[in-house]
Amino acid sequence: MTDTKFAHTVEKIGGTSMSRTAELLDTVLKGNRKGPALYNRIFVVSAYAGITDALLEHKKSGEPGVYSLFARAEGGWAWGDALTGVLERMYALNRAIFSDDMACRTADQFVRERVEGVRSCLIDLTRLCSFGHFQLEQHLLSVREMLSSLGEAQSAFNTSLLLDLAGVNARFVDLTGWREDRQLTLDETIAQAFADVDPSRELPIVTGYAQCSEVLMGTYDRGYSEVTLSRLAVVTGAREAIIHKEFHLSSADPNVVGADVVRVIGETNYDVADQLSNMGMEAIHPRAAKGLRQAGIPLRVKNAFEPEHDGTLIRADLDAPTPQVEIITGLKNVYAFEFHDPDMVGVKGYDAKILDALRRHKIWIISKTSNANTITHFLKGSMQAVKRVEADLSDAFPSAEIQLRKVSLVSAIGRNLGDAAVLTKAIGVLAAAGIQPLGVNDLIRKVDLQVIVDPADFEATLSALHKGLIEDRTSAGQAPLHAAA
Structure with missing residues (x-):
């Protein structure tokens, strides 16, 4: 060459x-x-x-x-x-x-x-x-x-x-x-x-x-x-x-929140791309993104049938000019796999064995939470495979209580979600819409906020969070999410 x-x-x-x-x-x-x-x-x-x-x-x-x-x-x-x-x-x-x-x-x-x-x-x-x-x-x-x-x-x-x-x-x-x-x-x-x-x-x-x-x-x-x-x-x-x-990489699924209110994301970074991949909304496979990021090569996501539009530029060095939510996305059917064992307190090794079973049966782990005696994984996979994991762990830990239920996981993602204001705003928006979250995951590293809801509330949660965290922000004259096409 x-x-x-x-x-x-x-x-x-x-x-x-x-x-x-x-x-x-x-x-x-x-x-x-x-x-x-x-x-x-x-x-x-x-x-x-x-x-x-x-x-x-x-x-x-x-x-x-x-x-x-x-x-x-x-x-x-x-x-x-x-x-x-x-x-x-x-x-x-x-x-x-x-x-x-x-x-x-x-x-x-x-x-x-x-x-x-x-x-x-x-x-x-x-x-x-x-x-x-x-x-x-x-x-x-x-x-x-x-x-x-x-x-x-x-x-x-x-x-x-x-x-x-x-x-x-x-x-x-x-x-x-x-x-x-x-x-x-x-x-x-x-x-x-x-x-x-x-x-x-x-x-x-x-x-x-x-x-x-x-x-x-x-x-x-x-x-x-x-x-x-x-x-x-x-x-x-x-x-x-x-x-x-x-399609364009947009602030939400236009089929859910409406094509007239979604914004095309003009620019973001590989960190956001990783979060999207974890939620099944792949801009690029995370391991493929790794090579581009390390080589300093930017990635552009474009709509193949709107060639004049600049699309979305993704780079490693693109920090957010102001704290803001860029995308609301989610998975409607997720398994909440709750493992509870009073004998777990102060004992190491439980998490490793659970992860081993999930890996062995090729279950996709989206997120997890834990406390003194309970570990909950949010999983994507077939019911048959998840049941196999349940059977394996029941045999390995006879005293454990394992509960399995279907939930939806909705995530607000951005390069910089700022301080607790996004969490406070999200809870208020959901309350105003009459939606009661089953749980909320808000990490110290502010790149995503995950809300767990009943599957019946999935679309309503997407729409409410998009309106409250993205639409209302730009209509109030704050920084837009996208660059001009």
Whole structure:
């Protein structure tokens, strides 16, 4: 790669946005750009919406995809039919994207080669594991990565081809390790792939999945594309990383509090981004943010379909000019897992064993509180998994009382929430709205205030806190939350 340090951006497009390819071509990918303005940009693309769900499992419902069917010993050859179904969906996407018959045939040939290559590999693996010396479980993570890579390979190849047809010198950069005979680290994989790439003259379109020795899915599961974005920005010395979403990063969910009252967040810092990630409202995966933060690379979150808007700038060194709440967000269905044991007082080790059980059953810990004899974790996960944790701890601590209930957790987040005034204001706002909190977490480090309420009060709590802590603040003439677009 030529020396283009600080001259280019690295930009990621998510799956939902990728499914609106024609619009992306007119906005983010090409738009009215001409000549040099088309270049000095590197794009990392996700699979089209729904394809990764079909290849693995549905992210929300858990409906089995090809991977889940293959991993089940009793699944037989159902995975093969599911893989054929994915290929048909890929063909349908190609037909919707390309009006040019030759281009469509080229795209079909590409995905057919990839899918049938994976099918042959899985058949061979099944035969190999029919012998007792080889256990399928030892290979399942590799299978999951290989299947997932199919979606990103298709979207990156198609986007590169589409841009070529539009007169842009695009280049498909495949990080999936397809038919590679050696394994490198992620940074080495990126450096090798970009060794002869010149972003000032060509537009690289990069797969969101990268095959590497770190085994991205083992650590990040389906959040790997943001890690690819982060390391690509660091390794190539980008001046800025950009994530294109189908919405703005706003002060609250406009579907709950109203599109006419939310504010686009003009700027914030990585600390706030971490809090958002913890609440499931990811601006970027926290481990991906770490690399950008350490390298001093700012991140911009933009609406892919409003390209003229500056979006939200996130930097490590952006302190709040005045104490203020920037975002109200939350999770409606959270499990409050309350562990009470009178024998806990003055005894160490309880917390470690509880955390071990939660980690073992892969439960997402949002927050926790404790006192002398009670530890309460606020958890996100399946009821089945949480019940397993409960069973394990009941066996380990027969004298303990464990209570489980569904709650909602609403968080007011900002770079600097100031002193106790935010807490006092929040309690007053909720009281005025007739909402009785089940609990409040207000840490000494003033970056977030968490309010626990009954799920029936979730939307009302979001709206009340947004009005009292954000809308009323700006209507009173205090500092706005956002920079001008």
